[in-house]
Amino acid sequence: MNRSKLKDKSASFLIIGAGAVGSGVAYTLAKAGFKNVTVLERENDVAKVTTSQGAGLCGQVRNSIDRVRLAMRSVATFRELQKDSVAPPEWREVGSLRIALSDEKKQDFVKLASICQGVGLNTSWLSAEETVEKCPAIDVNEIAGSLWCPSDGYLTPYRLVKSYERQCIKMGCNFVMGVEVNSFLMDGSQIQGVVTQKGDFEADFTILAAGAHAYPLALKAGLELPVVPVRHAYFVTTPLTDWDPDWPCLRIPEMSIYGRVSNGSLLLGGWERVGHSMDPRQLASEENSPSIRTDWGVLLKFERDFAKLVPNILGAQKAKVAKGWPTFTPDGHFIIGESTKRPGLVMAVGCNAHGISGSAGIGSLLLEALTSETPSNYVTSLSPDRFSENCDWSSSVKEARSVYEHYYSD
Numbered sequence: 127m128n129r130s131k132l133k134d135k136s137a138s139f140l141i142i143g144a145g146a147v148g149s150g151v152a153y154t155l156a157k158a159g160f161k162n163v164t165v166l167e168r169e170n171d172v173a174k175v176t177t178s179q180g181a182g183l184c185g186q187v188r189n190s191i192d193r194v195r196l197a198m199r200s201v202a203t204f205r206e207l208q209k210d211s212v213a214p215p216e217w218r219e220v221g222s223l224r225i226a227l228s229d230e231k232k233q234d235f236v237k238l239a240s241i242c243q244g245v246g247l248n249t250s251w252l253s254a255e256e257t258v259e260k261c262p263a264i265d266v267n268e269i270a271g272s273l274w275c276p277s278d279g280y281l282t283p284y285r286l287v288k289s290y291e292r293q294c295i296k297m298g299c300n301f302v303m304g305v306e307v308n309s310f311l312m313d314g315s316q317i318q319g320v321v322t323q324k325g326d327f328e329a330d331f332t333i334l335a336a337g338a339h340a341y342p343l344a345l346k347a348g349l350e351l352p353v354v355p356v357r358h359a360y361f362v363t364t365p366l367t368d369w370d371p372d373w374p375c376l377r378i379p380e381m382s383i384y385g386r387v388s389n390g391s392l393l394l395g396g397w398e399r400v401g402h403s404m405d406p407r408q409l410a411s412e413e414n415s416p417s418i419r420t421d422w423g424v425l426l427k428f429e430r431d432f433a434k435l436v437p438n439i440l441g442a443q444k445a446k447v448a449k450g451w452p453t454f455t456p457d458g459h460f461i462i463g464e465s466t467k468r469p470g471l472v473m474a475v476g477c478n479a480h481g482i483s484g485s486a487g488i489g490s491l492l493l494e495a496l497t498s499e500t501p502s503n504y505v506t507s508l509s510p511d512r513f514s515e516n517c518d519w520s521s522s523v524k525e526a527r528s529v530y531e532h533y534y535s536d
């Protein structure tokens with residue numbers, strides 16, 4: 127591939143998957159001036175698979191400077207997209223409270239706050255009383271306080287992707303629905319495009335953003351990547367009196383749960399103590415991911431834990447359950463960038479359950495990986511090349527599940 131095409135913006139891109147990640151990447155490429163960008167999606171609309179199930183929380187408080195920066199980039203994009211009155215992502219910058227139940231936890235949050243401060247993300251410690259002023263449903267006696275991040279918030283994942291799609295189309299990108307990628311056009315190890323039942327599509331770069339289907343598709347190009355789908359779910363209650371949509375998002379790491387107000391109801395989810403993964407080696411690329419049975423044992427445990435802080439939530443009627451297979455990697459980091467083993471094939475997979483909040487930031491990391499002559503150490507560390515030729519599946523699955531199970535370990 128002639129790299130000068132990246133410099134003069136004449137390079138062509140195919141993106142497999144119109145979830146939050148593929149669409150966010152398309153948006154970043156289009157904003158950077160690339161005109162020839164086509165997104166291929168096998169469903170009949172964008173964001174129908176994992177993204178549609180997302181809770182939409184967008185948290186910027188992370189445990190490394192690079193991750194905080196990435197989330198900040200995404201939030202800046204959500205603010206920008208929200209200015210469009212036709213298809214806004216329904217971004218609500220209500221802030222977030224990371225609640226500590228103990229003084230030991232407070233010490234972890236102090237460390238997180240100093241990471242945030244290093245990159246200019248404003249956070250502050252609130253006492254229990256100050257926390258309850260922001261979310262009056264919480265019992266002041268049950269908490270030690272919280273880390274407040276005023277620029278956090280939530281959005282509607284489907285709306286975010288519609289927003290990306292609309293802006294991309296305005297900038298000249300194509301979104302083609304109902305096209306399933308079956309295999310790759312290859313010249314030796316070079317990837318030159320994809321084969322679909324509706325014909326071949328050629329491009330200088332093919333970007334794989336197929337969520338839980340990343341493994342079987344990458345394998346068709348001869349790459350084995352440890353992208354492990356792990357089940358995740360939350361429920362939404364029927365509307366509750368006095369639950370204000372402007373209350374902040376809540377994260378309670380000591381209980382491994384999160385929540386937010388959703389149209390006057392409570393959305394409550396969490397991370398299972400023992401993760402349940404799906405073996406993607408059993409998943410054919412043309413097959414849907416297996417359906418997930420609602421595990422009320424798990425969901426009601428989230429509710430019981432939350433009720434220690436908000437007692438009257440116990441037994442609230444449930445209106446909806448959302449569930450899906452977000453993907454995890456053994457080291458907990460995204461897989462972003464071109465494979466040197468398969469030049470022309472670029473990964474945007476392994477989102478570790480923040481593919482929605484991270485979507486815009488992921489796009490800019492991918493752009494840096496492709497176009498920068500001196501990409502940052504962080505970007506280099508995300509390369510698919512970090513995984514060896516043959517995955518050791520049993521250890522990869524164990525490690526990926528552990529990333530899920532310890533999601534909130536600060």
Ligand SMILES: Cc1cc2nc3c(=O)[nH]c(=O)nc-3n(C[C@H](O)[C@H](O)[C@H](O)COP(=O)(O)OP(=O)(O)OC[C@H]3O[C@@H](n4cnc5c(N)ncnc54)[C@H](O)[C@@H]3O)c2cc1C
Nearest residue numbers: 143145147168176177181182183307337450480481482483
């Ligand atoms: C219950 C739940 C709650 C969550 N909450 C949050 C949250 O609050 N914040 C957050 O940031 N993240 C959250 N996540 C994680 C988030 O949903 C994922 O990280 C994100 O949606 C991944 O986006 P994606 O584009 O990679 O995958 P997907 O949304 O799955 O998109 C992949 C797309 O690729 C398409 N595709 C697959 N194979 C092919 C093919 N062969 N040809 C063409 N197209 C193909 C699929 O049809 C699909 O549309 C949550 C996930 C779940 C399940």
